[in-house]
């Protein structure tokens with residue numbers, strides 16, 4: 001079977017799960033596309049998943065209320081063994097990239113990490129992934145009785161729903177106790193569209209000037225466009241914006257239809273998080289700023305004047 | 317106790333990546349210790365400065381040139397280094413076998429490594445090593461302290477961050493914000509010359525790459541590069557919105 005580990009948040013199946021299911025269905029391999037849902041309150045999520053996967057395994061237990069890398073590993077390894085999975089697809093979220101190596105080691109399986117394409121060829125799985133801070137595309141492959149792959153969010157289209165919902169099965173798990181003890185949690189949530197799922201991202205850098213100016217310029221523009229807000233590390237380090245909004249090597253990777261970079265120089269570490277965006281717009285007063293090398297539409301000028309002018313233009 | 321800090325050598329972020337014969341060519345480029353690994357070295361030194369009695373060992377697996385990065389770690393204050401010399405490119409899972417073997421042999425208690433590698437963009441080395449040793453892990457750590465054999469800290473998760481406690485032995489992966497790595501001082505550089513680097517060969521570790529590398533390409537998306545002059549902000553704004561609405565058709 002092809003085992004897909006569903007990602008979900010706030011009682012809903014994540015878009016990334018539908019993307020994993022597309023990747024799973026595209027494979028030329030025998031066996032049902034099986035979605036595994038781990039959590040403590042997941043019946044609605046399981047019912048949603050049943051509209052997209054060939055079968056759904058539901059591991060509902062209070063022990064899985066909080067994500068933990070070792071619990072997730074134990075659960076997935078047990079299901080993979082019992083169900084004789086030959087392929088395990090996991091989302092390349094921060095958590096997915098954290099527990100997937102453990103799953104791979106325990107199953108003695110190769111790991112295709114953070115991949116953007118996947119296909120079968122003579123029993124091998126071939127994949128592509130970005131490397132060197134997303135400046136290089138590498139082709140890799142693995143051949144083994146069982147293979148683990150993590151799939152980059154946004155790389156596959158979401159799966160279409162099935163004509164009728166599939167069956168759901170409850171599963172019992174033998175779980176260890178978590179060794180990493182979580183003593184506190186800070187969730188950075190906003191009412192806005194999620195940064196990684198947004199169609200348009202408006203991102204600001206140090207060129208916005210101050211925290212107040214960032215709020216006054218970037219927020220109305222994002223609101224007007226129904227966009228998510230992004231930020232550079234410089235802005236996050238300065239405390240202007242929460243880390244959840246950071247785009248780049250050590251923040252989030254986004255590939256929206258439009259990425260609007262305002263007062264951002266375009267350091268490689270920032271570019272690695274957004275250089276796959278379909279269309280890039282940049283505003284910077286320095287015509288030599290590296291961001292302009294990958295810009296579709298740019299304006300050389302002062303953000304304090306240009307952003308209000310753009311807002312006025314959008315209202316017309 | 318013993319702290320391992322894993323050292324990888326990568327292309328300097330300011331350098332242009334070049335591909336030759338289907339692979340990234342590093343021969344004439346400036347190579348440096350991965351910044352993420354610098355955070356690891358710095359954190360090991362800080363834990364010791366804050367009272368932990370520890371021997372700190374830099375571990376490197378890679379070609380002869382890797383000794384430059386190991387020397388930097390020694391000059392920053394690491395006590396000794398182990399260099400497993402090989403020209404074979406090992407994926408993170410294969411590499412973790414070497415690290416785990418050395419950790420068992422040397423009775424390491426704590427392993428520090430980067431949250432993401434700046435060359436293969438991999439996150440897997442820390443978790444894979446932890447799994448081989450049956451140790452717990454905390455990834456993307458932004459704050460760390462040690463009291464007795466208990467670590468406390470903060471790390472980034474999918475949305476937001478968590479504070480945690482964790483007993484040794486453990487693997488910690490680093491993240492920006494953990495610390496500001498120090499520069500080697502001249503006395504540090506002089507002392508490093510007398511520190512031991514043990515050379516080993518890969519043979520005895522019995523590792524084979526688990527993933528085959530086929531080729532590397534630089535696929536840059538071609539961009540329109542339409543750069544407008546913003547001296548007249550109203551006119552530039554109008555032109556930009558016109559392009560977005562009527563040429564790219566991405567906004568209403």
Ligand SMILES: Cc1cc2nc3c(=O)[nH]c(=O)nc-3n(C[C@H](O)[C@H](O)[C@H](O)COP(=O)(O)OP(=O)(O)OC[C@H]3O[C@@H](n4cnc5c(N)ncnc54)[C@H](O)[C@@H]3O)c2cc1C
Pocket residue numbers: 204205206207208209231232233234235246247248249250251252263264265266267268269270273283284285286289301302303304351352492
């Ligand atoms: C290991 C590591 C990881 C990193 N990870 C990340 C990451 O994930 N994300 C990230 O973003 N960075 C990351 N960085 C940092 C990165 O190298 C840059 O320092 C950072 O991206 C710069 O942010 P910035 O563009 O906001 O600031 P700056 O580089 O200071 O650029 C500000 C820009 O604004 C322009 N400007 C100023 N005033 C105006 C004005 N009035 N009107 C118009 N333009 C103006 C300037 O011309 C300049 O180009 C990382 C660095 C390291 C070492």
